[in-house]
Amino acid sequence: MHSISKIARIRANSLTETVKMTKAQLTLEIKQLLIETLSLDILPSDLADDALLLGDIPEFDSMAIVSIITALEENYQFTSADDELTAEVFESIDTVVNFVEQHKP
Secondary structure, three states, X not given: OHXXXXXXXXXXXXXXXXXXXXXXXXXXXXXXXXXXXXXXXXXXXXXXXXXXOOOOOOOOOHHHHHHHHHHHHHHHOOOOOHHHOOHHHHOEHHHHHHHHHHHOO
């Protein structure tokens, strides 16, 4: 999957794994993952951190959500319960970042 390899390259160019990832780094990685998963023709800098997702990006549909949560769980090594995956999690980039921050080891 392209997103996973892209995230791995971003991480390789980031601080070492022993240093905790900053929120800005995590936000950049998640923006890149969203762009690749949704096949958007934009740059991460084109997306504001508070950019709305559900209802504002036509490509952000139920199939995309499944792909995104799978990629997030694989990239950040966590598992989420079905009842945690509410519409509020996918409201904006910020809410996705906060969700990942709460779940990643």
